[in-house]
Amino acid sequence: MDSNISTIMLEIQELAAAGCFVCNISTIMLEMDRMLRPSGRAYIRDSVTLMPEIQEVAAAMGWQTSLHDSSEGPHASWKFLACEKRLLRA
Numbered sequence: 001m002d003s004n005i006s007t008i009m010l011e012i013q014e015l016a017a018a019g020c021f022v023c024n025i026s027t028i029m030l031e032m033d034r035m036l037r038p039s040g041r042a043y044i045r046d047s048v049t050l051m052p053e054i055q056e057v058a059a060a061m062g063w064q065t066s067l068h069d070s071s072e073g074p075h076a077s078w079k080f081l082a083c084e085k086r087l088l089r090a
Contacts, residue, residue, distance in 0.1 A: 025050070025054055025057055029057050029061065038087035039085065039086075041082065042063075042082075043082055043083070044080070046078065046079070047079075048076075048077055048078070051067060061085075064083070065082065065084075068081070
């Protein structure tokens with residue numbers, strides 16, 4: 001895996017379709033956090049029903065998030081979550 005990863009795009013539904021049924025959102029996002037460098041970004045596209053849980057996990061990891069509508073508009077069943085990993089300071 002490239003150690004210079006600065007952007008990750010993820011669709012949780014695709015992971016489930018690929019057979020990753022034992023993966024939960026927090027496990028996946030913790031692995032993403034491990035791979036991302038400070039100021040790295042993750043873009044997550046998933047259903048509106050999962051977005052609050054994803055945002056909660058992202059906030060707990062210290063990521064800055066912003067939720068965006070899909071090209072289908074504000075009433076679509078999908079949303080995009082843009083996340084940025086912040087540099088933690090002691």
